[in-house]
Amino acid sequence: MWRYIAQRILVSIPVVIMVGIITFTLVYVGPGDPAAIIAGDEATPEILEAIREDLGFNRPFPVQMGDWFWKLLQGDLGTSYFSKREITELITPRLQPTLSLGFQVVVLSTLIGISTGMLAAWKAGSRLDRNLMILAVLGFATPGFWLAFLTIWLFAVNLGWFPVIGYKPIQDGLIPHLHSMFLPVMVNSILASAFISRITRSAMLEVLREDYIRTARAKGASEFSVFIRHAFRPSAIPVATVIGASIAGLATGFVLTETIFAIPGLGRMLVDAIVRRDYPIIQALLMVVAIVLIGVNLIVDILYAYIDPRIRY
């Protein structure tokens, strides 16, 4: 097992390097002179030259990229053009809202997705199954930002159950925090679970056709035990893949929902940085998100080996 894990980690390293090369190159070849952005509108050519010299913008491309990578390894994400502060310092207060949202959505969407998917597989062909799958297709097609708009209109503006906007951190108490996060969590969970539900259903149906399921039924195992003990574990691999993939989808969803619900998280930070053309922040956030997703894929890969020991060899 350890050998397998080490192997998976080694395989992800080139991807991380590639992600770094893409991120750095994008901003490097993009328009806009960083020195001009830092110096402001009234800079003389001498000042610009001094800034370039000072921050090393006039060095060759590979040297600058190497330098950027070296700082990255030491946990230095650079300095914001706009606020002139360290990006790591700016990111820290933004972590809690996004991580809280992410944790709640992953737990909730997995629970909803797997249970409805299993239910649909159990009652395959029934009206319940058809209705659940119609909902699942709707969930795929509905744009998250529009669903967010509809829920705000219904539950916040008209019914008044939740504040229209207004994020409360955990320090204000768990209940107010969860209350303020309820709508964004629901919107993202419903959309993410649609996908998980569909895959769970088809994976379960595939496994239920296997010979050993017939054997289990023949020896008199109850239908519940056939489902949970015999059929669920083998169908967990595609489901784990989809949960991993849906986390990538969540990164997109969070950019939109954090903007709509005014949650001061990383997604909102990215949109603000894009509006201000604060390239170091865009660079840093792209890098952070990509590394997190590579990490998620790594965990999914390791989970595979745990679910199905044959994969290790």
Next chain:
Amino acid sequence: MTVTSDLGNEWQLTPPLSTRLRGMFGATVKAAKRDIVLGVSISLLLLGLFLAVFGPTLARTDYERTDPVNRMLPPSAEHWFGTDNWGRDVFDRTIVGTRLSFLVGFSVTLISTVIGVAIALVISYFRILDAIMMRFVDGFLAFPTILLALALISLIGPSIGNVIIALSITATAGKIRLVRGAVLSLRESTYVEAARAVGVPVPRILMLHVLPNIVSIIIVQATFTLASAILAEASLSFLGAGVPEYVPSWGNIIATGQGYIQVGFHISFFPGLFLTVTVLAVVLIGDSIRDHLDPKLRGRLKTTTH
């Protein structure tokens, strides 16, 4: 089409194009009659295409003209979807917005499919090229689509062309990985081996033996690219990083209504409904094509769309 086979015999491979097109049309109509969901989806997509082409002609008012006296009006007989914060007719702006959604969706699908398939076919036969290209693809696929597109557009500026470029880049990477996988597994098949054994040159193997066998995968994937690209364009515009704000696009109109949620629910509701129905129709058509073309593909492929 007559083709000289790789063993030197003449073969009548397929009936002429006109017959084939008529056959395809007939088969589609037949399938749509049997399957009501497919029939409705195709009709809705055709309606969307019609609006995309004739939307600006059908608009009853000048969709750019502001009319401050009649701002924020709820839906009525005169303004079916109401008016927005500048008094512009939301119905007119929504049907004009159809053109942009379809333009971006189809352009991204076409560009990413053609380039993606071409690159995948070429690299699958050159080991070194494959190793280099796949590292790039892995790198690009490590980013969530919208985030990468947002970053690209922040660099090259918001315009319709740049939205198409940004979304095509991210979609192409996914295509390359999918098609390359299919090509690699086909390469091991007996008939490709046989073609190689009789000395068929590589380009001919790719065009005549490999490509026809991955067409179904490419078509099904194209429908998902179309759905994702339409959604992505709306999301980018909604965030203010897509097409410029004055262009009537569904994402832009929804963003306008978002600012007036207390009194202007209708502004965001209708374009959002158009967007959802369009994406739903495309997804359902894709599902149906997949089931018809290759029952073995059921339930797979989907993981690459997110």
